[in-house]
Amino acid sequence: MTLILSLKRQAAALRALGAALALAALAPVAGAQTAPSPLASFTRTINAAISGYNREHLTAVTPEACAAACLNDSRKSWCVSFDFYKNAQQCDLSDKRAADVGGLKTDYAGNPYDHYSLIPGPGVPNPIVGPNGRKHVLVVGIDGLRGDALFCAGCVATPALSALAGSGAFHGNVLAGGSQATLSGPGWGTLFTGFWADQHGVTSNDIALPLKKPHLFDRIKTAYPTATVAVVGDWANITGNLKPAGADFVVANAAKNSQQATNAVKGWLSWTNPPTAIFYYLHNVDIHAASYDPFNAYYQSKIAGEDAQIQQVLDALAARPTYAAEEWLIVVVSDHGGTGSGHGGQSAGERDATLILTNSYRNPTKPAYCQGDLTGTTLPQTGALTPHVLDFLGLPNDTAGTKHPACGQH
Numbered sequence: 259m260t261l262i263l264s265l266k267r268q269a270a271a272l273r274a275l276g277a278a279l280a281l282a283a284l285a286p287v288a289g290a291q292t293a294p295s296p297l298a299s300f301t302r303t304i305n306a307a308i309s310g311y312n313r314e315h316l317t318a319v320t321p322e323a324c325a326a327a328c329l330n331d332s333r334k335s336w337c338v339s340f341d342f343y344k345n346a347q348q349c350d351l352s353d354k355r356a357a358d359v360g361g362l363k364t365d366y367a368g369n370p371y372d373h374y375s376l377i378p379g380p381g382v383p384n385p386i387v388g389p390n391g392r393k394h395v396l397v398v399g400i401d402g403l404r405g406d407a408l409f410c411a412g413c414v415a416t417p418a419l420s421a422l423a424g425s426g427a428f429h430g431n432v433l434a435g436g437s438q439a440t441l442s443g444p445g446w447g448t449l450f451t452g453f454w455a456d457q458h459g460v461t462s463n464d465i466a467l468p469l470k471k472p473h474l475f476d477r478i479k480t481a482y483p484t485a486t487v488a489v490v491g492d493w494a495n496i497t498g499n500l501k502p503a504g505a506d507f508v509v510a511n512a513a514k515n516s517q518q519a520t521n522a523v524k525g526w527l528s529w530t531n532p533p534t535a536i537f538y539y540l541h542n543v544d545i546h547a548a549s550y551d552p553f554n555a556y557y558q559s560k561i562a563g564e565d566a567q568i569q570q571v572l573d574a575l576a577a578r579p580t581y582a583a584e585e586w587l588i589v590v591v592s593d594h595g596g597t598g599s600g601h602g603g604q605s606a607g608e609r610d611a612t613l614i615l616t617n618s619y620r621n622p623t624k625p626a627y628c629q630g631d632l633t634g635t636t637l638p639q640t641g642a643l644t645p646h647v648l649d650f651l652g653l654p655n656d657t658a659g660t661k662h663p664a665c666g667q668h
């Protein structure tokens with residue numbers, strides 16, 4: 259609640275700035291620079307809306323006019339988001355963000371709405387400051403990516419993932435499953451908590467199963483209450499039962515639309531103070547898979563497609579004006595592998611998940627957190643994500659997982 263109030267204060271400050279910008283836009287001067295659109299203060303989620311919580315309805319408007327109305331009119335100092343009716347040229351202004359009301363609704367018949375959320379000013383300063391700058395975490399989750407489907411002879415080129423692994427470390431056979439099914443819910447639950455499903459409770463893909471162990475991002479917020487954390491994904495469980503209880507920013511992008519997820523992350527990375535930790539979920543390697551054979555051309559084409567999305571995010575990250583003075587641990591993980599056209603069982607291919615870790619992507623002055631090919635040392639899935647992030651942030655690890663012995667800043 260404190261955080262929400264703090265964000266709203268920041269929104270008020272931004273609103274004043276937005277008003278000035280909009281006034282400038284109304285008074286064009288020859289030779290003057292074009293003022294940014296009021297929409298630049300918003301992140302858009304296509305085909306989504308907040309269900310209810312409408313405070314004011316505007317008609318015969320454009321998205322720009324709705325954005326200006328949300329920003330400018332002092333009577334609407336409460337406005338932090340709006341839903342635009344694409345066919346009717348109307349909008350509903352709201353005093354709620356998606357994270358305040360349990361997320362966005364994305365299954366309206368005919369997809370008549372786009373959701374616009376006011377960027378909370380410059381964001382909230384990340385409180386985790388280490389010797390190499392403010393410490394952030396970007397977790398890239400690629401559903402269903404087999405560890406042996408990357409960087410192999412005959413694998414498709416993946417320049418983004420190759421650059422991440424090249425600046426850090428790669429493990430091509432993180433062991434998913436074992437005591438649990440190699441399904442998405444148990445796998446992500448294990449990555450997010452550092453425990454197996456018999457402890458974290460998400461034993462299947464049933465969205466009604468709550469996480470019984472703390473989410474990694476909630477551990478960060480417990481240790482640093484002003485840290486902010488963000489999640490974007492197109493699988494309802496990722497933005498539902500598997501999301502951090504205290505998530506500050508949650509975007510449910512449209513199914514299979516990785517570009518929307520990418521745009522959400524790029525928006526967060528454009529803030530002066532981006533979230534302390536971001537989870538960026540990419541679904542298409544898994545959801546389209548007719549085959550999880552690492553040499554299957556279609557599977558490889560989907561890996562290449564997500565790699566191109568990741569490249570956009572990495573370019574946005576490296577373009578941050580303060581990037582050299584920050585330290586970002588970038589972690590790429592997958593929840594399970596597969597065999598044939600499915601997964602869930604305990605074959606070697608189904609258990610084979612991926613890990614990439616780097617803190618020095620296009621930032622070579624950072625002392626490497628991990629380097630090289632780690633595949634020779636067995637790494638259970640409990641150890642892949644949570645123990646490394648806790649270690650990187652200097653937080654105690656009381657999970658069931660252990661970081662790789664070659665990783666750590668000493």
Ligand SMILES: [Zn+2]
Nearest residue numbers: 401402442593
């Ligand atoms: Zn999965």
